Amino acid sequence: MARKPTLDFLKTEAASGLALALAAFAALVVANSPWSGDYFAWLKSSQSLQIGPIRLEETISDWIKEGLMAVFFLVVGLEIKYEIVRGELSDPKKLATPVLAALGGMAGPAVVYLLLTGWIGAPHRGWPIPLATDIAFALAVFGVVGRGLPSSLRVFLLTLAIVDDLGAIALIGLLFSQGVTWTPLLWALGALVLGGLVARRVRVPAPFWVLGFALVWHLTVLSGLSTSLTAVAFALIVPIEPRAEGGRSPLKAAMHDLHPWNAFMILPLFAFAKAGVSFAGLSLDQVFTPLVIAVALGLFVGKPMGVFGLAWLASALKIGERPTGAGWLQLYGVALLCGVGFTMSLFIGVLAFPGAVDSPEQIEVKLGVIGGSVLSALAAALVLGLAGRRRA
Template sequence: MARTLTLDFLKTEAASGAALGLAAVAALAVANSPWAADYFAWLKSVHALQIGPIRLEETISDWIKEGLMAVFFLVVGLEIKYEILRGELSDPRKLATPVLAALGGMIGPAAVYLLLSALIGAPHGGWPIPLATDIAFALAVFGVVGRGLPSSLRVFLLTLAIVDDLGAIALIALLFSEGTNWTPLIWAVGALAVGAVAARRMRIAAPFWVLGFALVWYLTVLSGLSTSLTAVAFAAIVPIQPRAEDGQSPLKEAMHDLHPWNAFLVLPLFAFAKAGVSFAGLSFEQAFAPLVVAVALGLFLGKQVGVFGAAWLASALRIGARPSGASWIQVYGVALLCGVGFTMSLFIGVLAFPGAVDSPEQIEVKLGVIGGSVLSALAAALVLGLGARRRVARPAEDPAPAEARASTRKD
């Protein structure tokens, strides 16, 4: 059942990855066209949402990042919960592997950056930039090249990227936050606790789940924290047990209903809003500046070494286990894919080097992030493509003959 559910997701994400890629290319084209000023003005335009006494004013960019992407993280959280309770991650060792790999995926890039900082003089303060993985773009690339690969690899990537993303958010809060508004945050935690208790003791209709999620989301926005945190937390309280009256699982229903919206609305809009990087002011000399090299190699080398090294070590020490049906070359392909930092790394770059968007540091951050992310994506696509072809040429065991042999033995 878990395998069927994940393969259904992959069918959608193959098309979704193509849609996201087209949206990203369109954003890059517009950001470097005569309409660039209109594009950036649209992203910065402020729009208000008012429901009774509740009023929120955010830019289009923030509505997409903190609003629509909260739905993305909710769906991701629901899928991870499903896999932990019913699927690939129900084996604690297979859950430990992506968690440890995510930690390695943060240590590796930081070590590479700091080493290069000492060797070639890159600014010391840029070390957090290559730590992040852009989960949306990484999943999009996997959706395009993942046909023929074991579904456990996608679950491995998903879990790893979520832990990595939460780690990056925690790092942002620790290093760059100007303070958290604790009162709404405490109310949000309280609402989650009430929802968890209610979900265990009574049947909650779908509209109340929607209202509950909206309430927790609103309180998180007021607190100043990223809504991705509470979106994943909210997913954890959605019941997986089927209802007695119709036999349907609320968690599986929510995944099924939200996933197409996620795939064909949320992620393409996110890509169009976040991939629009202007290359105005770039010069050839800046392509090999110390900051560019340190960020690019932190993403490309640091991520693959940290993720793959931690995953292999966890397996060798029997703390973790390799994803079911996957080879080490396929795991290495996923480790490469984690070097797609893109929007999250660009965001951290703005915090690490505050200033004008056309300042030398910001231009170099863009070059480094884009260079490292593109290298990682291309290398990952090549390795995963080879891994998929090798698996097709030497397919995994066919369940039908196994069942036939079992039947024969019984007879």
């Protein structure tokens, strides 16, 4: 029996959690070592890319954020398309609860953060930071503590995280793509439409998909729009039907080929670039600034409150139901796990507070994201471990 792409995705993302954790830990070590200056200087250094008449120059940090992370969002887009057409999202009954839970998981942190802006003076523009769930870290924790729990909880978590990512991508496009230059953006949209029409009628070889993605990416950079949005849009034109009878579709082939790169190079490199926080001269006043507290509590309190609250409401109103074989305690453990917002939260933090990687705002964002994610992971591990023992 052929393996399902979703199961391969789960396995790959869960395994990459360790790589992410090691990369984040390495960043913290280097940022607080004698090589700290070299680390931050490397992130700020400029690198140019010349291909014929095309020349782009960005810092290492921006190449990772806008370049490599575009591939991450491409894979997220491929997974979203697969789930909508063939997977969990294709069944409205299975779709309702995780979709509503994902919406609650975006509203809850925003409410908590915005309440704290009035109470303790956290900067308003940081409210989108705690909205996102990190798929890789969440599944890695679930893989460790979720033995004996229903497999439906994994699918619920993945479906919720995909919808969550889609919401985060939409927010990135709406909030952090100011100053758009419309001419290259219209060319990019035209290339997407033309590519979609051609792909429906002609078998497009893999190298042309790579060139097409590079073209759309370049036009997006010139337009000033976040590359995450057009990366997902590009994924939607990749055919899901096999090229030949018995063969793999371009979508499945791309998912299979890109997942290892995403899991073991792109995401760990992003974590290494963004998780480095220097504790030199760090005081308790900096650790407990309004921004740190608002981000951390948004993840640790707001995220599970929104996820669990909307999942319960969907069940109470009979418009959704719990994952098969799962109890409310187990579902609450998964809701806590959604507060692990490492990769996407750091990414949004960079967009919300642009500037040097060692600027005060960036340090506070990192402290809040790391603190909230660690608290969420520990609480989820405790609850899911208890739920597993009770089930046994």
